[in-house]
Amino acid sequence: MNADVNAGVNEMRLHAREIIAEGVALLDLRDPRGAPLPAWEPGAHIDLIMGDVVRQYSLCGDPADRSRHLVAVLLEPRGRGGSVLAHGLAPGATVGVRGPRNHFPLVPAGRYLFLAGGIGITPLVPMLAAATARGAPWRLVYGGRSEASMAFRTDLTGRYGPRVAIRAGGLIDLDAELGTPLPDTAVYCCGPEPMLAAIEKACSSWPPGALHIERFTPKSVPAPEPRSAFEVELSASGRTLSVPADRSLLAVLEQAGVQVMTSCEEGTCGTCETRVLDGVPDHRDSVLSEAERAAGTSILVCVSRAKTPRLVLDL
Structure with a gap:
């Protein structure tokens, strides 16, 4: 984790x-002094910082309620330990929160199709309310291993x-859901990686930009191109750093004392997104859309590299 955590x-x-469901805890986080919290929009997430452990959780409350942040955490005993810590927090405990940030915004559309798997329902909950407020037709298909394990199920079906x-x-x-592309329809999905990979395949014939995905784990991809060395120029100082094939861009930046805010270090949270001023990034993240990748104006420095011998970054 970056020293600038x-x-x-x-x-x-x-x-x-x-x-609120089998293995799912809803955490109600508030400012100790009662101050209003930062504004956010559906699709946003926060970093929850528990000591040296940082995890990202989607906000699932009401954006109009600035008094609290609500996140739902699935207990994963065989995970990396973050969910166990979160479930062990007692009321009154103090934690760090960074954000909100949003790499999964609800874009304007004529209609929406929402697909959720398990705890992937969390970023979609405020989207349903927002789509309803916009007067846009929508449908949610929510899958889970059992009804008892499906957070917000009763509330959503009742509402x-x-x-x-x-x-x-x-x-x-x-x-059945995606076999026939629908005009002016945005598809929003969140859930386990096998489900998301299948959705991407099923949406291959949909118009570009119709599919919007939020991932909790890195995207499964074929073996990436071999890593090669490149140079990175820092526009603020004019310094040029060499990034060898066996080291990440983030590691080189940190060793040089360049402050880059990071969190997941696996290309899923978007914390380390940095503006590219020149050169072509080799995108290896699970955050940027195809359009953002094609534009080449930003890079996730924790996992991505360069296709050109040199990158110029806004650092």
């Missing part, structure tokens, strides 16, 4: 913790009725 961090207090389709104990029929 505390940059932009706000101290917050756990007001309440509620188990939105037949617009919510629950698929407990089975897979979502992607051929």
